[in-house]
Amino acid sequence: MAEINVAEAKARLSELLERAASGEVVTVSRRGKPVARIVGAEEQPKRIDREELRRLTASMPPATGSAAEFVRSMRDEDRF
Template sequence: MSAVTIAEAKAHLSELVERAAGGETVCVTRRGKAIAKIAPLDQPRKRVDVAALRALTERMPLQTEPSSEFVRRMRDEDRY
């Protein structure tokens, strides 16, 4: 595990995230003491099954009113 200061982390955040995505853990320090850790996720994200998603959206009924009216109606009906 490598260590970087806060200033270095701010300046090179994209690079640190890429390193974490590659499996490396990076420790962020302040005044020589560890305060945070940038680490890869334990489980990789699942791939989206495009065919299943398309089949699901095709079965959904079409919206009968414009979204602006729907949101306005939901907001007005649920007043506190």
């Protein structure tokens, strides 16, 4: 983790953004005290293809029994 003062951060903002995008965390300090942290942004989640989801669920076998029975069986099988 790199630490840099505010004046230097202003002068080198583009470089700091590149470093953050590559996974490095940069701490910005004022008078020796941390005031901010520059980190890379999280990637946006991928959109769900509805048609692909429909095809997937259509290919799954229908449920036999109630959801309560299914959860109870999962719980009981893993308990011991």
